[in-house]
Amino acid sequence: MLVDSHCHLDRLDLSAHGGSLDAALAAARQRGVGHFLCIGVSADNATAVKALAERYADVDCSIGVHPLDLEPGAEPALDWLLGELDDPRVVAIGETGLDYHYEPEAAALQQASFRLHLQAAAVCGKPVIVHTRAARADTLALLREAALPQAGVLHCFTEDWEMASSALDLGFYISLSGIVTFRNAEALREVARRVPADRLLVETDSPYLAPIPHRGKPNLPEYVREVAEFLAELRGVHFDALAEQTTENFRRLFPLARVGG
Template sequence: MLVDSHCHLDRLDLAEHNGCLDTALDAARACGVGHFLCIGVSADNAAAVKALAARYDDVDCSVGIHPLDLAPGQPPALDWLMGELDDPRVVAIGETGLDYHYEPEAAELQQASFRLHLQAANLTGKPVIVHTRGAQADTLALLREAQLPQAGVLHCFTEDWEMAKAALDVGFYISLSGIVTFRNADALREVARQVPADRLLVETDSPYLAPIPYRGKSNLPQYVREVAQCIATVRGETFESLAERTTDNFCRLFPLARVRRQA
């Protein structure tokens, strides 16, 4: 069994599945995907991801505000975030983090928002899902400053082994997406080789970043199988062992998730 640990079910391009999310999820289940974590990125989509988690027994959700979805000049309100996190269907915080690649001019606002999400993580004990791009030093500094009592995850990891090791050292997990299958991703495949077996997750980040051989198409949760197969090959282990181990890791990181292990 596989878990797609990071997907945006409310944003999928469902043309391949006749516009039907049920059909898309059934296709993923047929590929061995037994659970999905649907990610919040803004105040606007919080209700949508919670509704999906309520509708499907094998879908849980997170709530948070992506660094590129922040209102100009204004970090989210802590009372709003805490209220959203009180919903039992919300098993994680985020995605949050820093993105200086696209919006370096908003670094101060992004840091304020990230700190607020990390504060909520300390208050609730729920794990935090971190997006980071072009902001290695500040991301790690804020994670160290937060001193979270529970683990979190750097999702869709694209940085180098040095950053991965630093994140591992503060208790974080590393989640790899379809980028690991790309022809020019040798450095990322080296990270995949070195991440400890008990700290590794797999994801699609669908509808973005479809893996080979679907690159250029809209990504779907069923394609997490290609991500896992690539990583298993890189690590010299079987697909079955990689799937089982990453599912174990997901359950450990997100203990509130309603994962039903397949017999």
């Protein structure tokens, strides 16, 4: 069984499945995907992701505000985060983090929000899902500052081995998406070869970043199969072993998730 450890089910392009989320999830299940983590990115979609976790037994969700969804003067409040995280359907906090690639001018706002999410994670004990782009030093500095007792994950990892190693030293997991299949991603493939087997997750980040051979099309949770197959070949292990290992890793990282056998 595979787990899509990071997908945006409320944002999928469902045209390939007749506009039906039921059909899209059924297609993923037919390809061995047995669980989905639907990710919160803003206060606006918190209700939507919780509703999906309520609707489907094999869907859990997270709550958080993405660094690119922040608006000055409308930062998430700690009380709001803790209230949302108290919901049993919510198994993680995030995605949160830093993205200086698109909004370097918002660094201070992003850092304040990231600190707030990390503070909430320390209070509630739920794992944190971290988005980081073009912000290696500050991301690691804030994670060290937080010194969370529980593990978290750097999702859709695109950085170098030095950052991966530093995150692993902090107890974090590394999640790889379809980017690892891209032609120009050899540096990322080197990271993928070196991540310890017990710290590796797979994801689609759908509807974004479809893996080869689907690149250029809307991404779907069923395509986590392509990510896992590629990684199994890259790491020289049997597909079934990688699927079992990454699913066990997901269970360990997200102990509140309702992952079946």
